[in-house]
Amino acid sequence: MRRETLQFEQDEAIAFDLLLATPFVVVRRACPRRDWIPVGLRGSSRSERYGGWLHRDSVLGVYDPSSLKAVQTRRALPSFEALRLLQRRWTGMELEWGPVGSVGFELATGVEAVSPESDLDLLIQAPQPFSRAFARELIECGATLPATLDVQVTTNAGSFALAEYAYQQGAVALRQLGGSVLVSDLWCDSAASVA
Structure with a gap:
């Protein structure tokens, strides 16, 4: 990868050294720039996270979270076991879903x-609304998993925490590129939905 196709916002020399060791980036939430995708670089610890911009012509491949749940791993860790159990429990769910975070990163990269x-x-990708009762059912399926479950739902309007939607009455925080807003309709991208 040529340096001019990837720009980091801080510690550029350290970030490029890390990129040589682990040549993968993840898409991050930020307003895109013309022809540039907001990306993040993961290190071995939380303190090794670097934000940057990748030129779209430099993208060599994309892993969708829904494709990662089929990737097998032999590592016997609680979060991988939780994913295997949840796949059985959520069988038949019509919404697209998959792992992100450290589990998604490891399944996508092998690192x-x-x-x-x-x-x-x-x-969870949810282009159409679903009920709070359904949200509670999904969470209850994960109540006895060996790892803590943290689920974000994406809609055409932004993303939100499944647990907050399931158990909180009224407006819910919707994360958008410009920041979070409290909304009553998580699937409406109109400013009129702001509570």
Whole structure:
């Protein structure tokens, strides 16, 4: 990868050294720039996270979270076991979903990123609304998993925490590129939905 196709916002020399060791980036939430994708670089610890911009012509491949749940791993860690159990429990769910965070990163890259304490971070893609009762059912399926479940839901309007939607009455925080807003309709991208 040519340096002019990837720009980091801080510690550029350290970030490029890390990129040589682990040549993968993840898409991060930020307003895109013309022809540039906001990306993040993961190191071996949380203190080794670097934000940057990748020129779209430099993208060699993309892993969608929903494709990662089929990737097999032999590592016997709680978050991987939780993913295997949840796949059985959520069989038949029509929404696209899959692992993100350290589990998704490790399944996509083969680079060990998951620890025994890692949560299972999931992303559900929900272009159409679903009920709070359904959200509670999904969470209850994960109540006895060997790892803590943290689920984000993406809609055309932004993303939100499944647990907050399931158990909080009224407006819910919707994360958008410009920041978070409290909304009553998580699937409406109109400013009129702001509570």
